[in-house]
Amino acid sequence: MTQPALIHVVDDDASFRDSLLDLLQAVGFEVRGYASTGDFLLDATPDRPGCVLLDMRLPGPSGLDLQAALLRQERTIPIIFLTGHADVATGIRAMKAGAVDFLEKPVQRDALMEAIGRALERDAGERSARAERRRQQERLGVLTVREREVFALIVAGRLNKQIADDLSISLRTVKAYRAHLMEKLGVATAAELGRLAGELRDTTG
Amino acid sequence: MVLCLMLGTTTVFAEDVRRVLVIYSNGRLVGGNVDVEQGLSSTLVDAPNRRIQIYSEFLESEFADPSYEATVTTYLREKYARNRPDVIVAVARPSLGFVLRQRARLFPEVPVVHAAVFNFYLDSLRPLPAGVVGVPVEYDPAGTIEQALRWHPSAERLVMVVGTTSRDLEWERMLKAVTPRFENRVKIEYLSGMPSAAVLARVAALGRESIVFTPGYYQSGDAVRTTPRASAEAIARASGAPVYGFLSTFIGTGVVGGRSPHFVEMGVQAGQIVERLLDGASPASLQLASVMPNRLRVDLRQTRRWGIADRDIPDDAVVQFKEPTFWEAYRRIALSIACVILLQAALIGALLLERRRRRKAELAVQLQRSQVAHASRLAIAGELTASIAHEINQPLGAILASADAAEMILKAGGDRREDLTRIISRIRRDDLRASDVIRKLRALLAKHEPERERFDLGLMINDVAKLLEAEGHRREVALEVRPLQADAMVVGDPVQLQQVLINLILNAMEAVADMPPDRRSVVVDTARDGNSVSVSVRDRGQGIAADNLPKIFESFFSTKQKGMGLGLSIARTIVEAHGGRIQAENGLVHGAVFRIELPAVTTRSSSMVAA
Numbered sequence: 134m135t136q137p138a139l140i141h142v143v144d145d146d147a148s149f150r151d152s153l154l155d156l157l158q159a160v161g162f163e164v165r166g167y168a169s170t171g172d173f174l175l176d177a178t179p180d181r182p183g184c185v186l187l188d189m190r191l192p193g194p195s196g197l198d199l200q201a202a203l204l205r206q207e208r209t210i211p212i213i214f215l216t217g218h219a220d221v222a223t224g225i226r227a228m229k230a231g232a233v234d235f236l237e238k239p240v241q242r243d244a245l246m247e248a249i250g251r252a253l254e255r256d257a258g259e260r261s262a263r264a265e266r267r268r269q270q271e272r273l274g275v276l277t278v279r280e281r282e283v284f285a286l287i288v289a290g291r292l293n294k295q296i297a298d299d300l301s302i303s304l305r306t307v308k309a310y311r312a313h314l315m316e317k318l319g320v321a322t323a324a325e326l327g328r329l330a331g332e333l334r335d336t337t338g
Numbered sequence: 339m340v341l342c343l344m345l346g347t348t349t350v351f352a353e354d355v356r357r358v359l360v361i362y363s364n365g366r367l368v369g370g371n372v373d374v375e376q377g378l379s380s381t382l383v384d385a386p387n388r389r390i391q392i393y394s395e396f397l398e399s400e401f402a403d404p405s406y407e408a409t410v411t412t413y414l415r416e417k418y419a420r421n422r423p424d425v426i427v428a429v430a431r432p433s434l435g436f437v438l439r440q441r442a443r444l445f446p447e448v449p450v451v452h453a454a455v456f457n458f459y460l461d462s463l464r465p466l467p468a469g470v471v472g473v474p475v476e477y478d479p480a481g482t483i484e485q486a487l488r489w490h491p492s493a494e495r496l497v498m499v500v501g502t503t504s505r506d507l508e509w510e511r512m513l514k515a516v517t518p519r520f521e522n523r524v525k526i527e528y529l530s531g532m533p534s535a536a537v538l539a540r541v542a543a544l545g546r547e548s549i550v551f552t553p554g555y556y557q558s559g560d561a562v563r564t565t566p567r568a569s570a571e572a573i574a575r576a577s578g579a580p581v582y583g584f585l586s587t588f589i590g591t592g593v594v595g596g597r598s599p600h601f602v603e604m605g606v607q608a609g610q611i612v613e614r615l616l617d618g619a620s621p622a623s624l625q626l627a628s629v630m631p632n633r634l635r636v637d638l639r640q641t642r643r644w645g646i647a648d649r650d651i652p653d654d655a656v657v658q659f660k661e662p663t664f665w666e667a668y669r670r671i672a673l674s675i676a677c678v679i680l681l682q683a684a685l686i687g688a689l690l691l692e693r694r695r696r697r698k699a700e701l702a703v704q705l706q707r708s709q710v711a712h713a714s715r716l717a718i719a720g721e722l723t724a725s726i727a728h729e730i731n732q733p734l735g736a737i738l739a740s741a742d743a744a745e746m747i748l749k750a751g752g753d754r755r756e757d758l759t760r761i762i763s764r765i766r767r768d769d770l771r772a773s774d775v776i777r778k779l780r781a782l783l784a785k786h787e788p789e790r791e792r793f794d795l796g797l798m799i800n801d802v803a804k805l806l807e808a809e810g811h812r813r814e815v816a817l818e819v820r821p822l823q824a825d826a827m828v829v830g831d832p833v834q835l836q837q838v839l840i841n842l843i844l845n846a847m848e849a850v851a852d853m854p855p856d857r858r859s860v861v862v863d864t865a866r867d868g869n870s871v872s873v874s875v876r877d878r879g880q881g882i883a884a885d886n887l888p889k890i891f892e893s894f895f896s897t898k899q900k901g902m903g904l905g906l907s908i909a910r911t912i913v914e915a916h917g918g919r920i921q922a923e924n925g926l927v928h929g930a931v932f933r934i935e936l937p938a939v940t941t942r943s944s945s946m947v948a949a
Binding site: 146148149151152153155156158159160190191192195215216217218237238239240241242 | 727728729730731732733734735736737738739740742743744746747750757761764767768771808811812814
């Protein structure tokens, strides 16, 4: 079920905002416009693929402020900054904070579309990564507390004997837990278990 | 001791008074006597060790007869018994005759100096008694007539006017001894013993072919007493011919002139002899000139009147009544006036120069001011680059996006006229918006001559507010402009005043740059007060240090690291050039307030101008 991307445009200049919305609509995007960062934050944004075209200079909290706020809230929607006047310092700040691009108005359509394309790609990537992580988390969720402890140690690269020592249980008990969790996680071999552990370490790390 | 010395000194002086008794022949006011007295008194001056006392007596010789002489002698003897004269001066012949006749009774041991006595009379008295000395006078009627004939070569007649007293007759005899030598050149006519009216009628009938000569007379044929001078004056006034005569006193009466010694010189000569006698010289030892020198004396007014060229007057002549040339008459005044004029000219020159210099300087200052103002506007523009770019790129961005949108819509096909119409009108609006920004910037940045026009301060402030709104956003400073309720027309250069206001607002924004958010605000307030409009820019920053307040408007004063310190000084120059004033003060709580006051144009006069 691939949803059409929803592009958010945050700009206090109504004329510019409307123009951009018209353009994006004509290209086929779904769009929403906001006059301020506050409006954007107050809007119950549905969890849909998309990105934010964010004016740097806004009344009240600025574009950079919004970016910082979104990061704090772990909302990873990609941001493309648009600015009437690109000054290097602000650009660097924005990019360091994870902006997809930093474009100066008036924006060439190709450049804008290319940036939106990258933003949506990044959004899609983040979305799938997030889904995978969620799936992994869900799989781990079926393990008992003890099984999870054993799994964490396996992921950490400990041998069965060492795990038995760490947890003060017998080697045999360790082997039993191991067999249970491999069965629960749907892996057949020790090698498969090792790969899964690696994946989990990456996604959670 | 000191007192004794002083008394002693006084005594010495008391003993050293020398008395000179001057006996004049006739009245005090006879011209010759006055001149002789002047000569005498100017010569006989007090020396440190000797004081001279001059006594004057007037014989009124017309009363002369033996009993009168005896009475006068007794009178003088009695009068001067206690103050015996050291020298007697006898002025003119009657006096000398009297003194000589009465000498045995009148201080016989006292030396006598005669003055103004004719040589030919003295000849009759020689040898003079011991102790009687003097330099005789020898009038020169022949020389005088000679000179007159030289000046009037065409003269045919010489008219001699003489009187009837014994002295007059003596003159006549003297003259008659001289005139025969001219008989071959002119006809000689003597008017002697004639009533003065007849004399005057006769000389009045004369023309330029005649010359009149007179020694003057004491009494006319009709027994009217006069003086030589007065008679000469009457003759000269009536005469149709030039009148000559040799007494120095005649000069000024209308007589052309004559050869004679001057009575003042006679007085001086006598005085010099008196001095030497008082110094102890014996009368016999004195080496004296045989006769007083004669000099030609002329009245320049008369020589000119009778057509005698100035160059024909001998160089050694004593020229009197030289109608002073302008230079001679007003030399000092002329010099002063010339000085004043020169000084004034110099002053005027200096002032003109100064004015030119000042004008040049003013022009230079004006030019510089407009250049500096322009530079500072550029500096403002530099500061505003971000805002300006934003202001322009905003509509440009909108236009581009709109155009792209329209293109996409057209490509997609379908009937979306309404959308396209909406987009196109938005494009137009944004385009106008961009050009409006550019127009305002151009007005601000253009290098232009200062203008004077009537404009609405309120509108100007609104423009500034729009221009700086974005800058406020960029600096995260709240800019609040409280509009003016009443209209506020002022006369001046809107761009310059705009610049001042922008300057003040940017300064204010800078002042609150490091302030916490609640203090990052700038308020522009306008107020109308009577005949003036004031605009104040208030910030909530640190305020101005008290030390800096007085010099804040001075050139090159700046508290900013990079500031040129010209902004506020230019602001003040501009405001003052508009007849207004600008002041800075600290706010009541915090921050600074800059207030501009400008004279407002009344609505009434503006309507008059409009009409």
